[in-house]
Amino acid sequence: MEESTDRTLVEECIRGDRRAQELFYRKYAPVALAVCRRYAPGREEAMDLLNGGMMKVFEKLAQFRWEGSLEGWVKRLVFNATIDQFRKQRRRPTLEIADWDQPTEDSITHRLYADDLCRMIDLLPETSKEVFWLFAVEGYSHAEIAAKLHFSEGNSRWHLNKARQLLREKLNQASHNQNRYAG
Template sequence: MKVIHLHQEEKKIIEEAVVQNRQAQHKLYVKYAPKMLSVCRQYIKDLQQAEDVMITAFMKVFVNLKYFEHKGSFEGWIRKIMIHECISYLRVKKEMKFVEDEEFTHEMHNNIESQFSVEAIQFLIDALPDGYKMVFNLYVIEGYKHHEIAEMLGISPGTSKSQLSRAREVLQTQINSLNKFNHGTI
């Protein structure tokens, strides 16, 4: 079966990369770099900085490759390393700010059918304050729970919920404004 063959081939490449085979490492980099740059770009506005963080994270991937146990998705394993490296980078740059606030607006679920491009949506997310953006990406894009986000970022679960709620409010306002503008009601 073709799927099993592809999985075994990737496993072999990973095993070769563990023993510092540069060609195997290059194959993994070429395969995953575009997706991982996209992940880093979700957290870091500047493309060059996102690329630098991705390269640093790939170095960590190759150093820690021996710990990958082939239980679950290899791509998911790399993705976690990328996210943690983005968080570390933003912490060092002191670009993440969180407002401690235990009171938060309950999450509003609005089903907005949007005709915005991926670039336009990324632009709106990039415009969020860094704390909002980080929590929004971790919760909505990556699927982490609030207690996991709180642990990763060193904040309370209530702060995580508050940041997400505020991010959604800001995005909702921006989307409503764009919809009004696109439909000529301004």
């Protein structure tokens, strides 16, 4: 049912129906914004990235082949537009894990541990952090990461392993071996 509704919505968007385009934007902008906010230091920049990315989605909507999820395709196009924008500005994305992008937990203990992990990830070398994020969080394959970052799959694997090794070492340090939040 969902796919047939999406197909109708996409067909109407391709025909230039402004109402359908608005519905499409409202439906997919929240997940696309989550992608942008991971890479932008502030909400205003994230919104600029979102709007640029969604323009790219509308330009390429007729090329979607219905071989995967439409949401995943939208997120991928927005991500690519975001990376392209950073390349034009000759700077790297920040890859922040911000407070508003955290899962909701039942207790403060979980939140504190998540904060510790985020700080550890933030300490990784930039390229290793970027590869780790793309692989572990965004779900990209090594081939996709290599194509996006313009290096080999082997290099992608090396950076992921390096990031995992560094995170493992930090997690095994004495300060993280005990529950410091327990009474």
